[in-house]
Amino acid sequence: MGSEVNEHADVEGDGRSARKRRAILDAATEVFLKSGYLGTNMDEIAALSAVSKQTVYKHFSSKEALFVEIVGGMTTGAGDTVHNDVAQLGPDEDLAAYLVEYALRQLTVVLTPRIMQLRRLVIGEVTRFPELARVLYERGPARAMKMLAVVFKDLAGRGLLDIDDPAIAAEHFNWLIMSAPLNQAMLLGDDAIPSEAELRRNAEAGVRVFLAAYGGLGR
Amino acid sequence: MGSEVNEHADVEGDGRSARKRRAILDAATEVFLKSGYLGTNMDEIAALSAVSKQTVYKHFSSKEALFVEIVGGMTTGAGDTVHNDVAQLGPDEDLAAYLVEYALRQLTVVLTPRIMQLRRLVIGEVTRFPELARVLYERGPARAMKMLAVVFKDLAGRGLLDIDDPAIAAEHFNWLIMSAPLNQAMLLGDDAIPSEAELRRNAEAGVRVFLAAYGGLGR
DNA sequence: GTTCAGAACTGGACCGTCCAGTTCTGTGTG
DNA sequence: CACACAGAACTGGACGGTCCAGTTCTGAAC
Numbered sequence: 001m002g003s004e005v006n007e008h009a010d011v012e013g014d015g016r017s018a019r020k021r022r023a024i025l026d027a028a029t030e031v032f033l034k035s036g037y038l039g040t041n042m043d044e045i046a047a048l049s050a051v052s053k054q055t056v057y058k059h060f061s062s063k064e065a066l067f068v069e070i071v072g073g074m075t076t077g078a079g080d081t082v083h084n085d086v087a088q089l090g091p092d093e094d095l096a097a098y099l100v101e102y103a104l105r106q107l108t109v110v111l112t113p114r115i116m117q118l119r120r121l122v123i124g125e126v127t128r129f130p131e132l133a134r135v136l137y138e139r140g141p142a143r144a145m146k147m148l149a150v151v152f153k154d155l156a157g158r159g160l161l162d163i164d165d166p167a168i169a170a171e172h173f174n175w176l177i178m179s180a181p182l183n184q185a186m187l188l189g190d191d192a193i194p195s196e197a198e199l200r201r202n203a204e205a206g207v208r209v210f211l212a213a214y215g216g217l218g219r
Numbered sequence: 220m221g222s223e224v225n226e227h228a229d230v231e232g233d234g235r236s237a238r239k240r241r242a243i244l245d246a247a248t249e250v251f252l253k254s255g256y257l258g259t260n261m262d263e264i265a266a267l268s269a270v271s272k273q274t275v276y277k278h279f280s281s282k283e284a285l286f287v288e289i290v291g292g293m294t295t296g297a298g299d300t301v302h303n304d305v306a307q308l309g310p311d312e313d314l315a316a317y318l319v320e321y322a323l324r325q326l327t328v329v330l331t332p333r334i335m336q337l338r339r340l341v342i343g344e345v346t347r348f349p350e351l352a353r354v355l356y357e358r359g360p361a362r363a364m365k366m367l368a369v370v371f372k373d374l375a376g377r378g379l380l381d382i383d384d385p386a387i388a389a390e391h392f393n394w395l396i397m398s399a400p401l402n403q404a405m406l407l408g409d410d411a412i413p414s415e416a417e418l419r420r421n422a423e424a425g426v427r428v429f430l431a432a433y434g435g436l437g438r
Numbered sequence: 439g440t441t442c443a444g445a446a447c448t449g450g451a452c453c454g455t456c457c458a459g460t461t462c463t464g465t466g467t468g
Numbered sequence: 469c470a471c472a473c474a475g476a477a478c479t480g481g482a483c484g485g486t487c488c489a490g491t492t493c494t495g496a497a498c
Contacts, residue, residue: 020442036346038258039257043489057489123343123406126405126406130408133407168424172424179393179394183356186345187353188356235461236476236478260453271481272454272480273477273478274478440497443497444495444496449489454483454484455483457482461479465475466473467473468472
């Protein structure tokens with residue numbers, strides 16, 4: 001037993017098996033996002049991925065396992081997308097403009113129909129899959145605020161911000177920027193996702209408040 | 220049309236029919252909150268309310284209708300609870316303390332297991348019941364911020380706050396106060412609902428930032 | 439001869455309906 | 469006030485039709 005050698009199936013492969021697996025994952029992602037966990041049936045996933053149900057169950061032991069795999073992958077992927085290129089503030093750069101850009105990067109990634117739907121999906125399944133929600137929290141808001149806290153601590157050390165507790169400042173910044181559009185899109189649907197211009201205005205207003213509270217001497 | 224005379228069935232009655240109807244609503248609330256829309260079956264509701272399924276369908280035409288009735292009622296009820304006694308700021312009262320109390324009232328109502336679960340439920344069903352989510356948005360955050368905007372406009376008129384756009388200030392205040400605990404409880408479950416002491420600290424920190432940005436001359 | 443598609447199948451869950459028999463409620467009558 | 473009675477509401481159970489997760493079988497392709 002256990003004579004399998006192709007253990008690289010879950011990273012990136014181009015064998016037939018890996019291709020099918022990818023097709024299943026893609027199809028399942030779409031269907032789960034559209035219909036929710038209970039609202040999704042495996043036949044639809046098999047049909048959409050152009051694969052027999054037998055093949056689906058060869059790759060994933062159950063509906064639950066497939067769901068966990070997909071949601072886990074999406075949250076981690078999205079989290080990585082946000083925090084890839086964290087530009088630092090240059091010496092001659094404007095602090096407010098820098099913070100606005102920082103905010104906009106976050107907003108434009110999170111306020112995407114797919115990511116919003118993922119959020120709704122996970123929130124709706126908190127009871128059934130608490131672990132998934134915890135992962136989303138860690139890889140999402142918690143991670144973002146941890147990164148922010150580091151940035152703020154640095155800026156405070158350079159005398160550009162007057163911050164007592166970087167973690168709290170990061171929370172305040174994060175939610176000043178994200179909450180309004182996030183909650184709106186969450187409940188009013190994807191059509192309520194603000195345009196980039198609106199997001200910019202929102203970010204600027206948030207940064208203004210943030211700097212009023214945490215902006216150091218150079219006001 | 221509308222020749223019905225006994226329209227008082229949905230307010231408060233004590234007849235047998237009204238009692239059963241209430242029992243059904245109570246049971247259905249519990250089951251829906253616990254298992255979600257698709258995860259709930261009508262047999263369980265009938266059993267828990269100690270009523271035959273026939274009676275359930277005599278009062279509510281379908282599972283969907285029952286669900287809409289319950290969620291609608293709960294959102295409206297919770298919204299009213301928050302905005303019942305809106306005390307105004309007295310002449311000799313401390314502004315910061317007043318705002319902290321204002322925030323705490325909101326927090327302690329919203330951060331309840333039942334209300335949190337309702338939020339999760341509605342968010343998870345945005346696609347299936349967009350109207351319900353819209354109602355929750357209107358009766359929840361939108362209403363709260365509208366009330367806040369009125370309060371802030373008044374305070375600004377009295378020279379206690381320096382506010383340009385009351386609506387934006389209300390948004391900032393609302394989310395400075397609510398976002399951190401709300402998001403945490405939303406994803407990490409009811410066990411992550413902060414204690415009242417933590418909520419107070421959170422409110423105080425939020426008010427501090429708010430007043431730094433919007434506090435008028437009397438700083 | 440291994441893998442997969444296609445299709446059928448199992449076992450079970452569930453919505454909504456139906457029905458025969460029972461209980462409640464309100465109204466009229468002596 | 470006691471009683472009878474009609475109509476509405478309710479029970480308990482059964483059932484049709486549908487849906488679905490997961491398994492199994494057959495035939496074909498490579």
